[in-house]
Amino acid sequence: MTTGADASSPRAALRRVDWASRLRGVGILLPFTILFVVLSLTSSSFFTKANMLNILDQQSATLIIAAAGTLVLIAGGIDLSVGAIYGFAGVTSAHFALNSSAGTAILLGVGAGLLIGLANGVVTTVFRINALIGTLAMSFIVGGCSALITKGNLLVLFDKEGFGKLARTEFATVTTSIWLMVGAVVLIGLLLSTTTVGRYMSAAGGNAEAARLAGVRVDAVRMLTFAISGTAAGLAGVIDTSRVLSAQASPNDTALAFTVLAGIVVGGTSIMGGEGAVWRTVVGVLFIALVGNGYLLLQFDPLYEQITMGALLLAAVGLDALSRRRG
Numbered sequence: 001m002t003t004g005a006d007a008s009s010p011r012a013a014l015r016r017v018d019w020a021s022r023l024r025g026v027g028i029l030l031p032f033t034i035l036f037v038v039l040s041l042t043s044s045s046f047f048t049k050a051n052m053l054n055i056l057d058q059q060s061a062t063l064i065i066a067a068a069g070t071l072v073l074i075a076g077g078i079d080l081s082v083g084a085i086y087g088f089a090g091v092t093s094a095h096f097a098l099n100s101s102a103g104t105a106i107l108l109g110v111g112a113g114l115l116i117g118l119a120n121g122v123v124t125t126v127f128r129i130n131a132l133i134g135t136l137a138m139s140f141i142v143g144g145c146s147a148l149i150t151k152g153n154l155l156v157l158f159d160k161e162g163f164g165k166l167a168r169t170e171f172a173t174v175t176t177s178i179w180l181m182v183g184a185v186v187l188i189g190l191l192l193s194t195t196t197v198g199r200y201m202s203a204a205g206g207n208a209e210a211a212r213l214a215g216v217r218v219d220a221v222r223m224l225t226f227a228i229s230g231t232a233a234g235l236a237g238v239i240d241t242s243r244v245l246s247a248q249a250s251p252n253d254t255a256l257a258f259t260v261l262a263g264i265v266v267g268g269t270s271i272m273g274g275e276g277a278v279w280r281t282v283v284g285v286l287f288i289a290l291v292g293n294g295y296l297l298l299q300f301d302p303l304y305e306q307i308t309m310g311a312l313l314l315a316a317v318g319l320d321a322l323s324r325r326r327g
Helices: 004-015 019-026 029-042 049-074 082-099 102-125 131-150 161-168 176-194 196-206 208-213 218-244 252-266 278-297 303-326
Strands: none
Touching (some): 029 278, 049 196, 049 218, 049 278, 082 131, 082 252, 102 161, 161 218, 176 278, 208 218, 252 278
């Protein structure tokens, strides 16, 4: 015989607020707001139009890559090659900008990112290679190709004003690099939140087998996310090359992948897939950017910045694990 307490326990469980999951979902807004207010009160240079636009301009590439990377993570994958793709697209566009038109250089740079993204999709879905290992290996391959293109040299484009217009033109006192970032992030966010494909991405990452039984082509969905991620990284690389009018193969490009991943996870997207939102990623990336900006403006010892970043990432991943245990 079922007691009243036993009968009510399922309803009580349903009514119980999963505070950890809710905190992961919107909690980044609280520390972001606190940090923003603190920096505004402690530094007269922080909350100025020049500094705000400077932060957005410097983070444009990271935000574009992270928005697309959110799709990959939600669908149950991970892409560690985005930094290398970013660098390869940059040197590819610079190489062709020196020898052809600006439009051709831009298209080839972005197209290179798309092709590498598709290759990542094939490697992880057709050949069933673990996404972490497959994309890490791809980053080494792509990084080597970048070095071959530049032969270790800096490609300088100071006389290629047409190519520079992609990122350096101003509209309403805001550079086109920022406008391009806003457009890309909004499009990716709408794809995830308002389309059937976006729902399929969440289903593929949440429970791939159940999604397959429901008729979702999980492999095709994941391949699409890698293609979008590669294209976004290519676009970001071209934008930054246009912004600084130079490009060079650099080992630091690989580190960009981990910066992007940190922003996505700190923003509240689950490292295990199935849950996340592009707007959270935007706030997560900007939160990390504000930490770095604050260290600079307040003249704190930059050696502690890495410690702060590591602590933030551990807290975000720990919160994700805690919410799943309680779920």
